[in-house]
Amino acid sequence: MRQTRDTFLHFLSDNLGGTPPVHNVRMDLSVPSASEYQTNAVNVKFIDVCPSPQIGQTLVEIAVLAEQELDALTWVKSVFNLLSTNYQTPKLDYTNPSSPTPVGSNIYWDTNLKFRAISDHDALYYDYRCTLTLFHRVNS
């Protein structure tokens, strides 16, 4: 399941090319800011985990936050284009981040992507979010 997270994060980050940057929202005391959502970024937060001896599932939230509404819309389109190209990617082991190694299986995801606008008139940013189910083998 760790490999699924790492693979999906890098799939987004490496293919979006830093525009916008990808930020993993997680609890990590060595990175105090990791638990906060970032503006002008694609925020990825892993939620439910459903292990299975056959095909496991991991629920992930993708939150595109931007100070400009039109930038948010552009980045939503970029994320959609990326996720709808193949709907799968080879799973890699990122224990050594500089040289990821294939583990012999893929992760794949829903074809139905719906981004909801989270409206808050007091917020200083625009917020689009979708949830996505990742399917993967749990034993690798």
Place this chain on the structure above:
Amino acid sequence: MSLAASLKQRVNAVLNQYAPTYMTAYKRVVTRSGGDDLTGHTGTVTNTDTLLNPQPVYGRALRRQVGGTDAEIMATSTESKVGQLYEMIVSADAMSITDIESQNVLVVLKDPTTQEEEVYRIADYEPMGVSGGAVAYLLYIRSATR
């Protein structure tokens, strides 16, 4: 001397006089190198603790004061742990607004005898100043480790 600087001197004197002695307060700056920040694979994490001078005055905010939303009770096999929320008055000489707003700055309270520590995030703050000069900050710090 500006009014703010004059007030800050007096505040520092009061803080030195009334700061609790059962724990010592530090500012911790966390820096990372190597590893992979995106996935969380650990590189080298460096914690640099700087003693706050003057030491701040702080008091634990009770759950009833914060509406019961900020204290969590978790049970382990042998004890119950309670997330703590402190209100802390810190001099502008000890921490700057840049420190307080930094994503990589934490507050650490250490037992001076055992050196056991508890780490706190700065959840919110209120600046206290006069005539455009900072005098002190009221920090709301919430424990990151129970």
